[in-house]
Amino acid sequence: MNWPNDSWHQIGDIADIPLRGARCVKTPQGKIAVFRTAENEVFAIEDHCPHKGGPLSQGIVHGTAVTCPLHNWVISLKTGKALGADQGEVRTLPIRIEDGALFIALDSLMMAAE
Template sequence: MSQWKNLCALEDIPLLGSRVVQHPGGDIAVFRTDGDAVFALHDKCPHKGGPLSQGIVHGQRVTCPLHSWNIELASGEAVAPDQGCTARFQVKVEDGRVWLQA
């Protein structure tokens, strides 16, 4: 049985930005798109470990601030021609609150 952790209010995540959540396996970046979709990825680019939370969110992708790799927010996969993947985490929004599956 999965458990959900209440992270924050949706408004606490900047529009087209992110918020970092500490996790035993490494920091998690929780992103918010311009359509209020929320995604959570391990806060490390698969290329050189750059902090995705400091990247630019556009559409449903984030661009790593170190070497401009584009990462799909829904899957954590790098956009071709780049290759690699970062771990993704299940999140949901209910009644204006963001929840992370623990």
């Protein structure tokens, strides 16, 4: 997929993500996991656990957090920070919904990478 220079990029539809599930989006800066909570909130974070790089998109979503499938680290979907006694974090991306379509702001990821 070619990413235009506009700051918001359509990545699909909210109906593409089941409640308490996730989907991955490949970007020029790496994989982004897009989560949908049981309360129908949507979050976008980098798709790797800060512990050992586990695929967060394959983890269990509970509330506004996801548990990594490799070593059970719990990551906040709101902040990207590890919860509890664990330390580390992943980057979060702004995401918005318009008429069911999902958009992420890749510019924020590109600026953080520089």
